[in-house]
Amino acid sequence: xxxxxxxxxxxxxxxxxxxxxxxxxxxxxxxxxxxxxxxxxxxxxxxxxxxxxxxxxxxxxxxxxxxxxxxxxxxxxxxxxxxxxxxxxxxxxxxxxxxxxxxxxxxxxxxxxxxxxxxxxxxxxxxxxxxxxxxxxxxxxxxxxxxxxxxxxxxxxxxxxxxxxxxxxxxxxxxxxxxxxxxxxxxxxxxxxxxxxxxxxxxxxxxxxxxxxxxxxxxxxxxxxxxxxxxxxxxxxxxxxxxxxxxxxxxxxxxxxxxxxxxxxxxxxxxxxxxxxxxxxxxxxxxxxxxxxxxxxxxxxxxxxxxxxxxxxxxxxxxxxxxxxxxxxxxxxxxxxxxxxxxxxxxxxxxxxxxxxxxxxxxxxxxxxxxxxxxxxxxxxxx
Numbered sequence: 271x272x273x274x275x276x277x278x279x280x281x282x283x284x285x286x287x288x289x290x291x292x293x294x295x296x297x298x299x300x301x302x303x304x305x306x307x308x309x310x311x312x313x314x315x316x317x318x319x320x321x322x323x324x325x326x327x328x329x330x331x332x333x334x335x336x337x338x339x340x341x342x343x344x345x346x347x348x349x350x351x352x353x354x355x356x357x358x359x360x361x362x363x364x365x366x367x368x369x370x371x372x373x374x375x376x377x378x379x380x381x382x383x384x385x386x387x388x389x390x391x392x393x394x395x396x397x398x399x400x401x402x403x404x405x406x407x408x409x410x411x412x413x414x415x416x417x418x419x420x421x422x423x424x425x426x427x428x429x430x431x432x433x434x435x436x437x438x439x440x441x442x443x444x445x446x447x448x449x450x451x452x453x454x455x456x457x458x459x460x461x462x463x464x465x466x467x468x469x470x471x472x473x474x475x476x477x478x479x480x481x482x483x484x485x486x487x488x489x490x491x492x493x494x495x496x497x498x499x500x501x502x503x504x505x506x507x508x509x510x511x512x513x514x515x516x517x518x519x520x521x522x523x524x525x526x527x528x529x530x531x532x533x534x535x536x537x538x539x540x541x542x543x544x545x546x547x548x549x550x551x552x553x554x555x556x557x558x559x560x561x562x563x564x565x566x567x568x569x570x571x572x573x574x575x576x577x578x579x580x581x582x583x584x585x586x587x588x589x590x591x592x593x594x595x596x597x598x599x600x601x602x603x604x605x606x607x608x609x610x611x612x613x614x615x616x617x618x619x620x621x622x623x624x625x626x627x628x629x630x631x632x633x634x635x636x637x638x639x640x641x642x643x644x645x646x647x648x649x650x651x652x653x
Contacts, residue, residue, distance in 0.1 A: 276635045279591045280628030281424050281452060281570060286521065287477035287629070293524040294479065297517040305514045306505060316516045323523025330526040331450075331469060332460035333486050339506045340484050340519050344451040345375040346499070347470035347485035350510065351447055352379045354496025355416050355468075356388060359445075363413035365389045369401050369430075370611040372420050376449055380418075389413070397613045399428035399561035407438055416445050421453035421469075425608045425624055426561040427570030429453070436465025445494060451475055451483075455529040456537065456567055461486055467494050473518065477629060478525030482518030532629065540569035540627040543636045547571065547625060550640045554647050560609060560622060569627045572609075574618045577650045583623065586646055590639055593624045 277285075286294075297319065305320045307313025321335070328335045341347040356366070368380055370392040380390045391409045395401050401419060410417075417439045422429045432448050439446035447468035453459055454469075455476025461469055472483040487494040487509070502511040529536075548571045551557045556576040575583065580594045594606070605619035614622075627636070 274638070275589050275591070276639060277591045278625045278627055278631065278635075278639060279593050280631075281427075281475070281624065281626035282593060283474045283480065284477045284628055285630065286479055287525065287528055289528055290478055290521045290524045294517045294521040297520050301516075303516075305516055306503070316514075319516060319520050319523075320514060323519045323526075326523035326526040327471075327484050328486075330459070330529060331454060331471075331486060332462050333469075334489065337486050337489050338484055339487065339509050340482065340514060340522075341470075341510060342481055342515070343474075343483040344373075344449065344470045344472035347472075347483050348373075348375045348449060349379050350499040351468050351470060351485060351487075351496055352376070352383065352416070352418065354499055355445060355447075355494075356383050357497040358495055359415045363411075363415040365391070365411050365413040366416045366418060367391045367393065367406055367409050367414060368418040369393045369395065369420070371395055371399070371401075371423055371425075371428075371608045372418070373424055373449055373451070376418060376420070394611050395428070398565070399423060399426045399608075399612050400565055401430055401435075403431055403434050403438060406435060410442055410444065414442075414444050416447060418447045418449070421448045421450040421459065422457070422567050423561075423608060424452050425606060426572045426612075427452070427567035427626075428561045429457070429565045429567065432466065433464045436467075439467075440465050443492075445492065452567065455525065455533065456569060458533070461488070467492065468496075473522040473525055476525055476529055479518050479521040482515050482522050484522065536629050537568040539629070540631065543627055543631055543633060544569060544571050544625070546633075547627075547636050547640060548573070551575075551643055551647070554644060556650070557647070558618070560614065560618075561612065570624065572622055572624045574609075574614070574622045575647065575650075576618070576621060578621045578647070580621050580623050583646060587639075587642055590642060593626070594622065 303312030303316040305316040324335045324338045327338045393405050436446045445467045451472050454471040467488045469486040474480040500511045505511045558574045560572040605616045609619040
C-alpha cells in the first residue's frame, strides 16, 4: 500500500485550479465591493467582474449572458427550476417526466412536489444506464409541463441522449431541463444544439470553488419563466435575490475559461488513464464495468468487484480516495439506487466502486492504485 494520498473522487468535487484561485483572491481583499452597490467604484468593479463571469459561463454552454443566473450551487438551481416551473405553469399541467437515476437534488425536489399533488413519471434506464427516448415519449400526456433528464450520471458517467430528448420535448411543446452538473467543463455542452431550455451547473465539479453555481433559462422560443425561489432585493433581474458571492462567481467564470482551454486535454488524459485502470482490473477476472463503455464521461469508471464488499475494500485502500456510489441514509449503507435501477443485483451493487479521475491525476498515481487494488483482489473473499 502507498503512504501518499491519492484522489480519484473527482466526481464528488475537484480541487480549485491555481489559475482560478489567483483570479479570486483580490475579490476577498482590495476588490471586496458589493456588486449591487451602484454609487461608487468598489461596487462598479465587483459588478464588472460579475458581468465577465456571466459572459464566460454563457460562452461555455452556448448561451447568451442574459440567460445565466448565479446560485449557491446546482442543488439550489435545481430546486429553483423545478419548483419555479411547477408553480408558474400549474395552470397548464401537473405532470413531470424524469428518470429513476437522477441526482437526489432532483428526485427529492420532485418527491416534494408529488406530496403536493403533482404527478411524476420515473423512466428506468436500460442495463447500459441509458434512458430509452421511446419510453419518455410514451409517458407524455396533455398535462406534461416538464421533462427532466440529467446530462451525465454522477455514479456511472453515463451520458443521456439529451439532444434527442430535447427535440422530442420541443416537438410536443414541453420544457426540457437537464442537470448538467457532471458534464459542464468535461464535455462539450451547447444548449441550442442540444435543445435545452433549462440547465443547472456547479463550479466545484470543474475546478472552481464550492458554494457557487448557475442556472440557464432560455429567453425565447420558448421563453422559460419559473417563479422566483428567493425574494428580497431584486438581484439577478428579480429571479434570485440575495447579495452575490462575487469571489465565487469570479472563480466560476475563470473555471469556465480554463475549461474552454483544457477540456479536450483533460478528456484525453483522463480517458487514457481510466482505460488503463479499467483494463488492468478487469483482466483479473470477476471485475465488471457497469454501464455503457461508449456513452459515458471520459473520466469515470464504475466497477463491480464480485465477492468483495466495496465498503470494506475502500476502507483497506487507506490512502486512496474513491467512492462506493452508494447513498448512506443510515448507519447501514444501502445499495446504489442508480445501479439497481439499471438491473444490477443488490450483491453486485454492494460490490461497486466508482473511480473518477481528473486534471491533476498522474499515471504514477493510477499505477499505484492498480497495484493496491490487485493486492486486495488477490485476497478476495476476505474483504
